[in-house]
Amino acid sequence: MSTFCMSPFVRMTQWWNGNLNTCTHYGEISGDGTDIEKQVFIPDGKYKTLAEAFEGEEMQDLRQKMIDGEYLDGCRYCYHLESIGLMSLRESINSCHNETHEAKLKEIEIYPSNKCNFRCTICNSSASSMWENEPLQIKDNKPTNTYMLDDLTDLDLMTISGGEPFIMSEYDGDFFKGRSAKMFTMATNNSVFPKSEFFDFIERSEDVLIYLSLDGVGEVGEFCRKGLKMGRFERNMKKWQTWFDQSKFERNGNPNYKLRPPYLTGLRIMFVMQPYNVFNVYDSMKWADEHDIILDLRNCYSPEKLNVAYLPNTIKNDIIQTMPFYNDTHREFVEKIFNSGTYDKNRIEEFIEYTKYLMGLDEIPEESLRIYKQCMDII
Numbered sequence: 001m002s003t004f005c006m007s008p009f010v011r012m013t014q015w016w017n018g019n020l021n022t023c024t025h026y027g028e029i030s031g032d033g034t035d036i037e038k039q040v041f042i043p044d045g046k047y048k049t050l051a052e053a054f055e056g057e058e059m060q061d062l063r064q065k066m067i068d069g070e071y072l073d074g075c076r077y078c079y080h081l082e083s084i085g086l087m088s089l090r091e092s093i094n095s096c097h098n099e100t101h102e103a104k105l106k107e108i109e110i111y112p113s114n115k116c117n118f119r120c121t122i123c124n125s126s127a128s129s130m131w132e133n134e135p136l137q138i139k140d141n142k143p144t145n146t147y148m149l150d151d152l153t154d155l156d157l158m159t160i161s162g163g164e165p166f167i168m169s170e171y172d173g174d175f176f177k178g179r180s181a182k183m184f185t186m187a188t189n190n191s192v193f194p195k196s197e198f199f200d201f202i203e204r205s206e207d208v209l210i211y212l213s214l215d216g217v218g219e220v221g222e223f224c225r226k227g228l229k230m231g232r233f234e235r236n237m238k239k240w241q242t243w244f245d246q247s248k249f250e251r252n253g254n255p256n257y258k259l260r261p262p263y264l265t266g267l268r269i270m271f272v273m274q275p276y277n278v279f280n281v282y283d284s285m286k287w288a289d290e291h292d293i294i295l296d297l298r299n300c301y302s303p304e305k306l307n308v309a310y311l312p313n314t315i316k317n318d319i320i321q322t323m324p325f326y327n328d329t330h331r332e333f334v335e336k337i338f339n340s341g342t343y344d345k346n347r348i349e350e351f352i353e354y355t356k357y358l359m360g361l362d363e364i365p366e367e368s369l370r371i372y373k374q375c376m377d378i379i
Contacts, residue, residue: 003071005078005090006097008062010156011107012054016114016126016163018044018143020053022062024109025089027074028302039074045144051151054105067101077301084340096156107157112146112170116163118189118227120215121276121358122300128163130227134361146170155181166192176201187211187270190236191227199243208249211270211296212237216280217287219365224277226362237293240267252294269295273337274306275351276368278319281334285326297330299337305350308371309341312348315374348375 013021020042021027027039047053065072078088093107111127119130126140147170158181165171166188176197184205190212202208214233215224222228244251244267253266269288273281281297288295300306308316316338325331355372358364 003069003075003079004066004094004099005075006093006099007090008059008066009100009103010097010105011093011109012050012059012105013109014050014111014143014148016111016143017141018145020044020047020050022059023089023093025075025077026072028077041074044141048145048148049150049152050108050110050148051105053148054103059103063101063103080340084336086336105152106155107159108149108152108155109159109161110148111161111163113143113168114140114163115168116189117167117191118164118225120225121223122215122272122274122303122306124303136357147175149179157181157183157185159185161187164189164191166194166198172197180204182206183208183265185209185211187213189213189225189227190233190240191229193236193239203247207254207265209265210240210267212240212267212293213270213272214284214295215272215274216277217284218280220277220280220367221284223362223365223368224274234291237291241293264296267293269293270298271295272298272300273308273334274300275308275311275371276306276364278308278334279323279367279370281330282324282326285330297333303350303354305347305354307341307347309337309339310344310347311338311371312343312375312378314378315371318374345379348379352376352379 007023007026011022013024015021019040022041027041042053042056042058047056053059075090078090081088082091097106114125114127114129114132116123116128116130119128119134123131125131125134125137131137132139158179160171162168165186172195179201182205184202185208188210212233213225214221214228216222217230221230241251249266251266253264253268269284271277271281271284277284285295299308304310320335320338323334325334352372352375355364355369
């Protein structure tokens with residue numbers, strides 16, 4: 001199997017705590033259940049800019065390993081997705097660039113802080129300031145430098161995220177002034193509609209992908225993404241739809257835009273499947289159709305304890321046999337994820353303990369507790 005990836009030759013990522021990486025997956029998660037000890041690739045404060053870090057010793061070493069064709073533990077997540085027939089970030093990046101050993105920084109993904117107004121079940125204190133306030137949570141380091149974009153021009157791709165970008169001071173005013181990228185992508189919890197400077201910025205891009213994160217509708221969604229208010233979400237979504245319809249961009253995506261496979265552009269819902277919302281996928285897909293917006297299904301790979309691939313086979317089989325599916329895409333997605341992993345007792349025990357912890361924080365809808373109760377009966 002080919003292991004070569006263009007990411008170290010074109011891409012840098014800045015994390016909430018200031019640490020740097022080439023992409024969001026390298027050395028972070030395995031996806032296949034293998035326990036990996038997370039390693040800091042480039043520590044906070046070592047370099048002043050992403051451009052400087054891109055030329056640093058860590059990236060040069062990683063590029064050489066790619067040239068040598070090494071199988072890298074840090075790339076296990078992409079290897080795993082490819083093994084089950086899902087497009088990996090490695091494949092996506094490779095499809096956009098001719099294979100070359102020349103390094104030129106063209107893509108950046110930045111998370112300048114963890115400031116957030118949501119406390120989501122799949123998140124943690126590193127990525128959400130709301131989680132920092134809860135019992136037994138460990139506060140992560142704050143970045144030395146939240147702005148590392150000096151000397152970066154003519155980017156192919158810029159991705160920003162959080163936390164919640166639209167409540168961060170880092171994204172105000174001058175951050176967007178005079179800046180552009182061929183393709184701009186972001187994810188937002190859609191609690192805040194952006195300021196005019198933001199729209200001036202994305203109008204300078206060739207195309208754009210805006211993901212509105214929604215992990216369920218009704219009480220399940222408001223539990224999975226604590227802070228979500230469905231009424232507010234729908235009002236802001238309508239504003240986004242109106243803006244897209246009046247802009248140069250295709251709201252439902254530009255099928256001819258080939259910068260980043262699987263060629264997703266426009267305005268979309270990102271739904272991350274986890275044990276708490278498996279039974280809400282049908283309602284969420286129905287809601288999306290009724291509100292004229294595309295919903296993309298993802299599986300939760302981090303934290304691993306919320307990966308439904310590790311559920312006992314009896315629970316998986318029961319879900320497949322008894323749960324209604326909205327369409328073939330829904331069924332095929334669930335079956336593919338279920339078949340991608342085997343029962344992992346340790347992961348499920350972690351899921352049970354985590355659910356007990358959440359019970360001390362929130363009232364959990366019965367629908368979100370169904371898998372937890374089934375696991376308790378088995379374990």
